[in-house]
Amino acid sequence: MYPASFEYHRVASVEEAVGLLARHKDDAKLLAGGHSLIPMMKLRLAQPKHLIDIGRLTGLSGIREEGGHFVIGALTTHYAVESSARVRQKCVMLSEAAAMIGDPQVRNYGTIGGSLAHADPAADWPAVVLALGAELRAVGPKGARTIKAEDFFKDLFTTALGPEEVLTEVRIPIGGHGGAAYMKHPHPASRFAVVGVAAAVALDGAGKCTSAHVGITGVGSKAVRAKGVEAALTGKVLDAATIGAAAQKAADGIDINADLQGSVEYKAHLTRVYTRRALERAVERAKGAK
Ligand SMILES: Cc1cc2nc3c(=O)[nH]c(=O)nc-3n(C[C@H](O)[C@H](O)[C@H](O)COP(=O)(O)OP(=O)(O)OC[C@H]3O[C@@H](n4cnc5c(N)ncnc54)[C@H](O)[C@@H]3O)c2cc1C
Numbered sequence: 190m191y192p193a194s195f196e197y198h199r200v201a202s203v204e205e206a207v208g209l210l211a212r213h214k215d216d217a218k219l220l221a222g223g224h225s226l227i228p229m230m231k232l233r234l235a236q237p238k239h240l241i242d243i244g245r246l247t248g249l250s251g252i253r254e255e256g257g258h259f260v261i262g263a264l265t266t267h268y269a270v271e272s273s274a275r276v277r278q279k280c281v282m283l284s285e286a287a288a289m290i291g292d293p294q295v296r297n298y299g300t301i302g303g304s305l306a307h308a309d310p311a312a313d314w315p316a317v318v319l320a321l322g323a324e325l326r327a328v329g330p331k332g333a334r335t336i337k338a339e340d341f342f343k344d345l346f347t348t349a350l351g352p353e354e355v356l357t358e359v360r361i362p363i364g365g366h367g368g369a370a371y372m373k374h375p376h377p378a379s380r381f382a383v384v385g386v387a388a389a390v391a392l393d394g395a396g397k398c399t400s401a402h403v404g405i406t407g408v409g410s411k412a413v414r415a416k417g418v419e420a421a422l423t424g425k426v427l428d429a430a431t432i433g434a435a436a437q438k439a440a441d442g443i444d445i446n447a448d449l450q451g452s453v454e455y456k457a458h459l460t461r462v463y464t465r466r467a468l469e470r471a472v473e474r475a476k477g478a479k
Pocket of ligand 1: 304
C-alpha cells in the first residue's frame with residue numbers, strides 16, 4: 190500500500206528540524222530509521238503532510254562515554270548498540286536487549302531515539318531505560334531539556350516530548366547497577382515483546398540488595414517500573430525464595446491488555462515468570478561484579 194502524498198525535507202541540523210516542526214506543527218513528522226513510521230504511513234495510520242528526515246544528521250549517532258555515562262545519540266541504530274564492545278563490557282544488558290529487537294534489517298535501520306519517541310507499548314528499549322535510570326535529552330524552540338526515563342512514557346505511543354521537540358540523546362549511567370539483565374518473550378513473527386523485563390540490582394559486600402530497578406514492557410499501554418517488586422527486593426539477601434516472592438508482584442498495578450497473543454491471566458503469568466528470570470540473571474551478574 191502507498192502512503193498518502195507528503196512533502197519531503199532533508200535537514201542539515203537539529204535546529205532546522207525544530208524550525209520545520211514549529212512551522213508545520215501537527216502536519217509534520219520526523220523520520221529517523223523509518224521502521225515504525227513508514228509502515229504506519231503505508232497503512233495510512235499516519236499521514237504527515239511534511240516528512241522531516243533527520244536520518245543523515247551525523248552528530249546524532251554514536252556512543253561515547255562522558256562523566257560516568259554512556260551517551261547514545263538518538264540516531265544510533267540498534268545494531269550499533271548491540272555490536273559495541275565497550276557497551277558489552279560495561280553494560281551487557283544494553284547489547285543483550287538490542288540483539289533481541291526484530292531482525293537484522295530492523296536492527297540496522299531502526300534507531301534507539303526513534304524507538305523511544307515512538308513509545309510502542311511492545312518496544313524493548315523503554316523497559317531498559319527505565320531499569321537503568323536513563324535520562325533523555327530533547328531540543329526544542331526554547332532550547333534543550335533533560336527528561337528522566339521515568340517521566341518520559343505517558344501512554345500508548347505518547348511521551349513527554351513536545352510536538353516541536355527532537356530527541357537528541359540518551360544518557361545511561363555506567364556502573365552502580367551491579368548486575369543487569371533483559372529477558373523477553375517475543376512475538377513469534379515480529380519479535381516485538383509480548384512481555385519484556387529489564388532488571389538491574391546492586392548488592393553490598395554482604396550480598397544485600399542496595400537498589401533494584403525493574404522495567405516491564407509489552408503487557409500494558411506503556412512501559413512501567415515494577416515498584417512493588419523493587420520494594421520487595423531492597424535490603425534483602427537475594428536468594429531464590431526472595432526473588433521468587435518479589436516476582437509474584439510483577440503484574441500488580443499494570444492494566445494488562447488481552448489481545449491475540451493471550452489473555453490477561455496468561456500475560457500476567459508471563460510477566461511474573463520473566464521478571465523472576467531477569468532478576469535471577471541480574472543477581473548472578475551482580476555477584477560476578479558486572
Ligand atoms: C518487522 C519489524 C519488527 C520489529 N521488531 C521490534 C522488536 O522486536 N522490538 C522493538 O523494540 N522494536 C521493533 N521494531 C520497531 C523498530 O525497532 C523501529 O526501528 C523503532 O521502533 C523506531 O525507530 P526508527 O528509527 O525506525 O523510527 P521512525 O520509524 O523513523 O520514527 C518513529 C517515530 O518516532 C519519531 N521520531 C523518530 N526519531 C525521533 C527523534 N530523534 N526525536 C523525536 N521523534 C522522533 C518519528 O517522528 C515517528 O513518529 C520492529 C519493526 C519492524 C518493522
